[in-house]
Amino acid sequence: MTSSARPNASPWRYRSLIWNFAQRDLKSRFKGTALGWAWSLMLPLATLLTYSLVFSVIFRLQPPDFGNGRAGFFPVWLWAGLIPWTFFLITVSVAMPTLLASGPMLQKVYFPSYAPILGGVTAILVQSAIELALLGAVLILFGSIGPTWLLLPLWAVFFVTFVAALSVSLAIMNVYYRDLAHLVNVALQLLFYLTPIIYQISLVPESWHGIPLQTIVRLNPLALFVDTLRALAYDLKVPDIWTWLGMVAWTACAIGLAILVYRSHGLDIGESI
Amino acid sequence: MTDFAIRAEKLSKRFWLHTERRTGLKERFIRGKAPKAKEFWALREASFEIQRGTTFGLMGQNGSGKSTTLKVLAGIYRPTSGLVEVNGRVSALLELGAGFHAELTGRENIRLNGAILGLSRRQIDSSMDRIIDFAGLGDFIDSPVKIYSSGMYVRLGFAIAVSLDPEILMVDEIIAVGDEEFQRKCFDYLFELRKRGSTIVLVSHSLGLIRDLCDQAAWLEHGQIRELGTARTVVDAYLADVNDREVRAHEVDHAAEQKEVVENRPVEHDSTAVPAADAPSATPQRPGSGEIRVTRIEYVDREGATTSVLVTGEPCTIRMYYSASHEIPSAVFGIEFFNEAGVNVAGPNSGRVGTWPVRPGDGYVDFAVDELLLQPASYRVSTAIVDRGHTFDLADREYELRVRGRGDEEPGLTRMPGIWKPPVPTQPVVSSTTLDGR
Structure with a gap:
């Protein structure tokens, strides 16, 4: 068998390398800290507490009821929105500088540039999965569990693929346009408030000074993913077919973009850093 | 396949x-x-x-x-x-x-x-x-x-x-x-x-x-x-190409050399002349008491011209220039050659023929070789001046020597001089049938 200098570049073939990068990220993140893994839950917990305090105690926002008809509990409802958002936020911010940090390695040995990025995504995914499992446990305590949970894995596949593909695109482009990291930081700030995490989408006015605000929020892919998780896990409702088609479309777009960016910019990272 | x-x-x-x-x-x-x-x-x-x-x-x-x-x-x-x-x-x-x-x-x-x-x-x-x-x-x-x-x-x-x-x-x-x-x-x-x-x-x-x-x-x-x-x-x-280029560079340099008045600072001067054989000057960090130091070495080919590349199997001379600040009653000069793997391939020294007194001032010692046994490669060269356990100067692998071949190389670390002789029968066989009888 003869091949070119670079082996076939399908991510599946590199799963062992991606997993190794993930392990590297997981092991090195909390090495040398006394609390170790506990820290990975500390940050989301702090965010959850702060937001709960500010928005349910001070602003008195009313959460929707649980899917089983029980009166809603704001922190739980908020948590269901924060988990996907945090996953997205951390993944993107960790992925952006990944290739620049792997520079010396990419110049000395060949491996596809997406491998360390996907490794990073996997490492964060492990953390988010733990958070999601904890949320599930809390929901069970409130008695809110239903067959809609069975659709959660499907949702996760779309969401994780979407975030991973977007991270690959951003990380590769960041090597060529270093401003991108700063631009993305600003965008993430805006995106947080454009996504119905601390508020319900129904609270957004249809039109504000002629701007179709609610439509804008609905077009935001993250709103789609966050809302779907809440619907499935908290409201115990199955979103309509358009929501699913929307998620499929966004995921496909992200994959398309990632392939395009990887083919045009991702193959020569070793000499561009 | x-x-x-x-x-x-x-x-x-x-x-x-x-x-x-x-x-x-x-x-x-x-x-x-x-x-x-x-x-x-x-x-x-x-x-x-x-x-x-x-x-x-x-x-x-x-x-x-x-x-x-x-x-x-x-x-x-x-x-x-x-x-x-x-x-x-x-x-x-x-x-x-x-x-x-x-x-x-x-x-x-x-x-x-x-x-x-x-x-x-x-x-x-x-x-x-x-x-x-x-x-x-x-x-x-x-x-x-x-x-x-x-x-x-x-x-x-x-x-x-x-x-x-x-x-x-x-x-x-x-x-x-x-x-x-x-x-x-x-x-x-x-x-x-x-x-x-x-x-x-x-x-x-x-x-x-x-x-x-x-x-x-x-x-x-x-x-x-x-x-x-x-x-x-x-x-x-x-190696042949490197040699050509260095010979040309040397000729250019030699022309420049003649315009200069007196050659009283040989080390600095020579560092531009033969890049392959120059020393980074006789540094005071070198081991040894320093009453006498080797300032540079020169390679002389069979025609008597200085060169930076010697040829395997040909005669040559290795010339060590020294500078003595004191009267040295007895001294032994030595050279050692190391190949790139760090192996000491040869280490001739003048102790075999006795010791020499050296007068203060500058001079040189020749080591003449009838047939260079070193194989084509690049070597690090050390020089030493000693006297019964006392070290005056040791230039540890400071110099370089490049050796090129003539196309008749044999394997090994060095050549082995010798003469091959045709087969000599010690028990001649009478006829081919006796082979089985033995």
Whole structure:
């Protein structure tokens, strides 16, 4: 068998390398800290507490009821929105500088540039999965569990693929346009408030000074993913077919973009850093 | 069934030399695209084939495109044009420990590096003990690599790269690291890998290493292949070219020399004359009491002309210039030659013929050789002036000697002079039938 200098570049073939990068990220993140893994839950917990305090105690926002008809509990409802958002936020911010940090390695040995990025995504995914499992446990305590949970894995596949593909695109482009990291930081700030995490989408006015605000929020892919998780896990409702088609479309777009960016910019990272 | 491990066809690699990189979006918007970058061809239309199980050397001066070639072969760079076909699993050793993560332990880094080299978990686990053993790190293997000494770091890197049974191993000048014992181990391992039938591509400045280890070699110059063939012919062609160039440079310099008044500072002066044989001046850091020091050495060929390259099998003279500040009642002069593997190949000294008194001032001592036994390669040369256990001066491997061949080389560290004689029958056989009777 003869091949070119670079082996076939399908991510599946590199799963062992991606997993190794993930392990590297997981092991090195909390090495040398006394609390170790506990820290990975500390940050989301702090965010959850702060937001709960500010928005349910001070602003008195009313959460929707649980899917089983029980009166809603704001922190739980908020948590269901924060988990996907945090996953997205951390993944993107960790992925952006990944290739620049792997520079010396990419110049000395060949491996596809997406491998360390996907490794990073996997490492964060492990953390988010733990958070999601904890949320599930809390929901069970409130008695809110239903067959809609069975659709959660499907949702996760779309969401994780979407975030991973977007991270690959951003990380590769960041090597060529270093401003991108700063631009993305600003965008993430805006995106947080454009996504119905601390508020319900129904609270957004249809039109504000002629701007179709609610439509804008609905077009935001993250709103789609966050809302779907809440619907499935908290409201115990199955979103309509358009929501699913929307998620499929966004995921496909992200994959398309990632392939395009990887083919045009991702193959020569070793000499561009 | 193909019998080549690597085939390169009209391989070219172009780089853009940006006078100023514009990676900022603002700069792109405000000042437009970056100004026309200058193109630079690091490699141009190189074609060669490396047979399976052979060792291939890439040589040439700095910037000749050796490392670029290796990176293209290893898949780190994509060729601008041309074709590379690789037949087998490649392990590239462009820098030892390039893929290490400081916070991870040695063992964890072995896993990570193995995965980068494309091995499965099972393959890595089965090689783990061998790697740990080869690297010789002992208990350190379970400590983070950030606490490793640079030597330990390098040893682990080499151990990983070679222990994972590469089908094709690409090595870039990494042999010159680690302590002497580890270097020896590296060499042994490369030789053993070669014996086992691995294909090795080696980039090196070391002509001796290329001559000893490689079957075929390519000499690159300005990104083009200047000479391609058996390692021996390529090394000889390279040495002949270096010699020509240095002779020319020497002639130019010699002309300049004559315009100068008196040659009273030979060391500084000579450092421009013969770059190969000059010393970095008789430094006071040298070991020895210093009443007498060697200031430089010179090589004189059979015609009596100074040269920087000597020829195997021909007569020559090695001339040691000294400068004595005191009256030296008795002194012994010595020279030692080390090959690139660090082996002391020869060490003639004048103690065999007695000791000499030396008057204060400058002068020289000749060591005349009827037939140079050193094989074509590059050697480090030490000089010493001693007297029964007392060292006046020791220039440890300060000088360099290049030796080229005449095309009649034999294997080994040195030639062995001698005369072959035709077979002499001691018990002549009467007829062929008696063979069975005995």
